[in-house]
Amino acid sequence: MLDTWLTRELGLGVPILGAPMGGRAGGALVGEVSRAGGLGLLGAARYATPEWIARECAVARDVGGDGFGIGLMTxxxxxxxxxxxxxxEQRPRIVSLSFGDPAPFVERVHAAGSLVLSQVNTIEDLRVVEAAGVDLVVAQGGEAGGHTGHVGTLPLVQEILEASRVPVIAAGGIATGRGLAAVxxxxxxxAMIGTALLASPETVGPDYARSRVVEAASTDTVYTSxxxxxxNQPWPHRWGGRAxxxxxxxxxxxxxxxxxxxxxAAYDAADPELGVVYAGQASGLVHDSVPAGRVVTxxxxxxEALLRRYRD
Ligand SMILES: Cc1cc2nc3c(=O)[nH]c(=O)nc-3n(C[C@H](O)[C@H](O)[C@H](O)COP(=O)(O)O)c2cc1C
Known part of the structure; x- marks a missing residue:
């Protein structure tokens, strides 16, 4: 068994978080990741409502028990x-507050009994979220799907590990055992994985979003606003999205x-050639629509098998 701070702190079977993915990670996906021994995070998009959170958390609980998290955009x-x-109100184990300074909200999350996680894209981000009192950070490299920064996962992870006073999780481009073993x-x-789960049947969103990820190569993404x-999503200028x-x-x-x-006027969510499919460079590693629990396992x-090579 892969035994880390994350598995011990949260009582997990595997050191994997299911990324909060607005518009794609609903309760079914979150529950399946948690049922497989990881911890899934619900992705609340900007258009999500409190009712949606309550409904999807009930699904997550039914499928995977109480071990889930919720991701919000700070x-x-x-x-x-x-x-x-x-x-x-849903008593998540983790609240992810990413993309912005979480300082105004950390105390409230702690008072409710949840841990605060922030994704960071630069060393300056690390300083900001550490000062705010977060419990763990995710070094999110620019290979990641969805909104992200410009520094690649490998240099960012090294930089953040050298400097961080809190536990570090890696994200961005991790979709196989090789990626998890490396970090x-x-x-x-x-590791926090997003793109690796995007073709799984438990994701929400249009059918074409799953098939396009299966068909895509690692060279088929673009970083764009x-x-x-x-x-009409008023994201701060510094974060584009990888799609x-x-x-x-x-x-x-x-x-x-x-x-x-x-x-x-030109945008049409119903048309695969005009609608957005946020996905990362790890799309090239997703070849089939595999249930999320099997992906995690x-x-x-x-x-674990790869890391065993280095024992003794
Ligand atoms: C479709 C999609 C939607 C995302 N939405 C969010 C979000 O709402 N909040 C957030 O913090 N991160 C979001 N992300 C980023 C993920 O949390 C995570 O950093 C990323 O998926 C990790 O990289 P990977 O896609 O290469 O696995 C999203 C990613 C994807 C692919």
């Missing part, structure tokens, strides 16, 4: 923290001169 709480209250050997307490503009390239990105990415109304078992 910047979206500054004006209205209703979603934090809704999340805490555990480097000193991380576990064009979908945020088209969908699968399609006709929409080929036409509009990088054209800052285009009015938002035109992008909105296989990554952990393969990592």
């Amino acid at each position: 910047w979206a709480l500054y004006d209205d923290d209703t979603m934090l209250g809704a999340a805490l 555990l050997a480097a000193g991380c307490e576990g 064009v979908f945020d503009r088209a969908r 699968l390239a399609n006709a929409f990105t080929r036409e509009w990415d990088g054209r800052d001169d285009v009015a938002r109304a035109d992008l909105e 296989a990554i952990a078992a393969d990592a």
Whole structure:
């Protein structure tokens, strides 16, 4: 068994967190990751509601028990923290507050009995979230699917491990036992996986989002803000999102001169060539639609076998 701070602290069977993925990680996915011995985090998109959180947490509990987490976007709480209250009512083991300074919210999460996790993209981010009092950090490299930074996972993980006073988890591009073994050997307490789960039948979202990830190569992603503009998502400028390239990105990415109304008119979530599929470079490692529990179990078992090579 892979025994780390993460498995001991949370009583997990494997050192794997299921990434909070807005629009894709609902209660069924979260529950399956937890049932397989990891800990799944619900991804509350900006358009999610307190009712959605309550409903999906009930599903997660039914499938995988009480060991789950909830992910919120920190910047979206500054004006209205209703979603934090809704999340805490569900008694998650972990609340992920990523993309922004979590300082205004950490005490409240601790008072509710949950741990605070923040994803960081730079060493400066680490200093900010440590000062805020978070319990663990996820070094999220720019290979990751969804919103992310610019530094690759390997240099970022090394930099964060050298400097961090709190336990470090790695994310971004980890989709096999080799990836998990690498970050555990480097000193991380576990991995957070997102893209590896995107073709699993338990994800929510359109069918094409699963099949496009299966078909995609690692070279088929693009880092862009064009979908945020088209969908009127006011993300702070420094975070773009990694998505699968399609006709929409080929036409509009990088054209800052285009009015938002035109992008909105051109966008169509029902069409795979026009709708967004946020996914990371690890898409090239996802070849089939495999149930999430099997994905988690296989990554952990393969990592354990690889790491055994170095014993004694
Ligand atoms: C479809 C998708 C949606 C995401 N949405 C969120 C989100 O709402 N909040 C968040 O903190 N991270 C989000 N992320 C980032 C993940 O939490 C995680 O950092 C990433 O998936 C890890 O890299 P990987 O995709 O290479 O495994 C999202 C990622 C994906 C692929």
